[in-house]
Amino acid sequence: MLALLMPGAAREGAVVQAGVVVYTVAIAFMAYKATLTGKSLLVLGTILFCISDSILAWDKFVQACDWSQYAVMTTYYAAQLCIAMSFS
Numbered sequence: 001m002l003a004l005l006m007p008g009a010a011r012e013g014a015v016v017q018a019g020v021v022v023y024t025v026a027i028a029f030m031a032y033k034a035t036l037t038g039k040s041l042l043v044l045g046t047i048l049f050c051i052s053d054s055i056l057a058w059d060k061f062v063q064a065c066d067w068s069q070y071a072v073m074t075t076y077y078a079a080q081l082c083i084a085m086s087f088s
Contacts, residue, residue: 001054008061020057027053045082052076 002024009020027050034046052075059068 001057005057005061012061020061039086041082041086045079045084045086048075048079048082052079 002021005020005024006017009017031046031050034042037043052072055065055068055071055075059065059072065071
């Protein structure tokens with residue numbers, strides 16, 4: 001995914017490009033740590049969060065999509081619900 005985002009991020013400048021790399025690594029680390037917990041709702045929430053951020057990044061740096069706003073918010077709120085429920 002990072003390789004697909006980099007050309008678009010590079011058009012925004014070196015600072016944005018570096019930010020995309022750092023954020024992608026942070027999100028990947030979060031997903032990795034979630035899998036180590038063994039909590040299925042936490043893992044599902046993390047996957048949904050990654051999907052939400054991927055759609056957002058694709059829309060910003062690769063190609064704008066008419067449906068992205070709806071897909072981002074649906075996956076984001078579903079992710080938050082799963083993450084919150086995993087702690088109860």
